[in-house]
Amino acid sequence: MREFLELNPPNKFWDKIKEYLVNKKLKIENLTLDDSLGRIAAEDILSPADLPPFSRSTVDGYAVRAADTAGASAAMPSFLELIGSVEMGEKTDLELSEGEAAAVPTGGMLPKGADAVLMIENTEKIDNQTIESSKSLGIGENVVKKAEDIAQGEILFKKRHKFMARDIGALAGLGITKINCFKKAEVAVISTGDELIPPEVEAKAGQIRDINTYTIASYLQKIGASPKKVGIIEDKFESLKNSVKNELDKDLVLISGGSSVGIKDMTIEILDSLGEPGVLLHGLSIKPGKPTILAIIDQSIVIGLPGHPGSAWTVTTTLVSEVVKMLTGEKEINELGIDDEKYIIQAKLSRAVVSAKGREEYIPVKITKDKNGELLALPQLGKSSLITNLVKGDAVLKIDSYQEGKELGEIVELRIIEK
Numbered sequence: 342m343r344e345f346l347e348l349n350p351p352n353k354f355w356d357k358i359k360e361y362l363v364n365k366k367l368k369i370e371n372l373t374l375d376d377s378l379g380r381i382a383a384e385d386i387l388s389p390a391d392l393p394p395f396s397r398s399t400v401d402g403y404a405v406r407a408a409d410t411a412g413a414s415a416a417m418p419s420f421l422e423l424i425g426s427v428e429m430g431e432k433t434d435l436e437l438s439e440g441e442a443a444a445v446p447t448g449g450m451l452p453k454g455a456d457a458v459l460m461i462e463n464t465e466k467i468d469n470q471t472i473e474s475s476k477s478l479g480i481g482e483n484v485v486k487k488a489e490d491i492a493q494g495e496i497l498f499k500k501r502h503k504f505m506a507r508d509i510g511a512l513a514g515l516g517i518t519k520i521n522c523f524k525k526a527e528v529a530v531i532s533t534g535d536e537l538i539p540p541e542v543e544a545k546a547g548q549i550r551d552i553n554t555y556t557i558a559s560y561l562q563k564i565g566a567s568p569k570k571v572g573i574i575e576d577k578f579e580s581l582k583n584s585v586k587n588e589l590d591k592d593l594v595l596i597s598g599g600s601s602v603g604i605k606d607m608t609i610e611i612l613d614s615l616g617e618p619g620v621l622l623h624g625l626s627i628k629p630g631k632p633t634i635l636a637i638i639d640q641s642i643v644i645g646l647p648g649h650p651g652s653a654w655t656v657t658t659t660l661v662s663e664v665v666k667m668l669t670g671e672k673e674i675n676e677l678g679i680d681d682e683k684y685i686i687q688a689k690l691s692r693a694v695v696s697a698k699g700r701e702e703y704i705p706v707k708i709t710k711d712k713n714g715e716l717l718a719l720p721q722l723g724k725s726s727l728i729t730n731l732v733k734g735d736a737v738l739k740i741d742s743y744q745e746g747k748e749l750g751e752i753v754e755l756r757i758i759e760k
């Protein structure tokens with residue numbers, strides 16, 4: 342009988358995969374604004390212009406020289422001479438001298454000499470040439486200065502930035518309509534197991550519908566990869582071997598199931614038979630996710646995920662996600678395996694949790710509020726074969742391998758399950 346798998350610390354996984362990823366060249370494509378949401382900048386993006394390109398009013402009112410309103414109040418207003426109006430969307434040639442004002446709409450260009458804008462509510466129009474101000478303004482009040490948003494040549498986005506909805510607006514505002522982004526990583530998802538059937542098929546006794554293809558491919562899509570659902574491959578050496586071989590042109594191949602030590606678990610043999618160096622690691626000290634496999638076949642990465650849906654999910658969201666982020670350009674190689682999660686929630690544990698020392702454990706938790714409005718974390722304890730534990734969870738509690746658990750009422754740090 343083959344020896345039972347080793348429990349390697351996740352660092353070993355990172356050390357092994359980095360050796361290969363160091364030579365990986367990422368492809369770049371030029372995208373339109375409409376296609377850039379969620380994509381990763383392949384270079385620094387500098388502002389091609391000043392934004393705004395001219396100083397503008399942020400209110401409807403009168404452009405003034407702040408000094409001319411000094412000391413003004415409702416009881417002691419200051420008088421200003423109206424010399425004209427600024428038209429929206431047009432250049433103004435007006436120029437203010439001491440004691441002068443010009444009507445300006447919200448967003449209108451400030452005339453030369455003006456350094457503040459009086460809101461219409463703080464003024465009284467005496468006649469067509471005169472207004473009074475009941476407010477004393479500071480320099481810059483109600484004004485957005487030329488280049489205050491961003492100046493020409495300043496870095497707007499750094500290489501590896503992931504474009505959010507607000508970023509697309511910033512690009513549009515600067516007239517940047519084509520962007521060099523990294524190509525999406527192509528990832529093949531293979532499910533193995535003779536018990537598996539596609540979701541649309543009526544299950545006979547002993548059969549189970551394929552969950553992992555769907556959770557994994559959907560998650561990959563969410564984190565910016567381009568997944569290919571290969572489907573269910575029968576537990577036969579040649580079938581599985583051919584399926585993996587067909588996908589070796591992808592950046593990454595994921596195989597769910599067949600990673601443990603059962604009689605049919607021949608994934609290891611298949612991966613070793615496909616090319617060099619073959620399997621680099623089998624077994625990780627994480628829970629769930631123990632029987633994970635890492636293989637490199639010529640230039641391709643293959644990761645074998647444990648079949649239990651909770652286990653496949655945990656390995657996908659903790660390790661595979663990082664590899665995908667590297668292949669999609671979001672992360673640099675030296676950032677792999679380093680915990681840099683920014684969005685951490687703190688909540689009080691609703692019950693004690695016991696964890697085996699020596700294995701890093703990931704537990705889904707539901708987040709609610711207690712009667713005082715404080716966040717409460719309800720661990721969804723149970724077997725990694727249950728998909729609804731994940732469905733009920735909002736976040737994940739990670740228990741480090743040196744810890745034996747967490748106490749009831751302890752304030753714990755949680756990561757959002759899906760962002």
Ligand SMILES: Nc1nc2c(c(=O)[nH]1)N[C@H]1C(S)=C(S)[C@@H](COP(=O)(O)OP(=O)(O)OC[C@H]3O[C@@H](n4cnc5c(N)ncnc54)[C@H](O)[C@@H]3O)O[C@H]1N2
Binds near residue numbers: 552629649
């Ligand atoms: N003697 C031992 N048995 C097992 C061990 C062990 O250490 N010694 N480890 C257990 C752990 S932990 C895990 S995790 C599983 C991993 O097994 P495999 O990766 O070989 O996966 P399978 O045996 O193919 O499947 C396990 C389980 O998951 C179901 N499954 C598989 N694929 C899917 C899918 N796409 N959708 C839904 N469900 C799926 C499958 O029906 C099995 O029930 O091994 C333990 N055994």
Ligand code: MOO
Binds near residue numbers: 627631652726
């Ligand atoms: O490691 Mo298994 O992946 O505990 O369920």
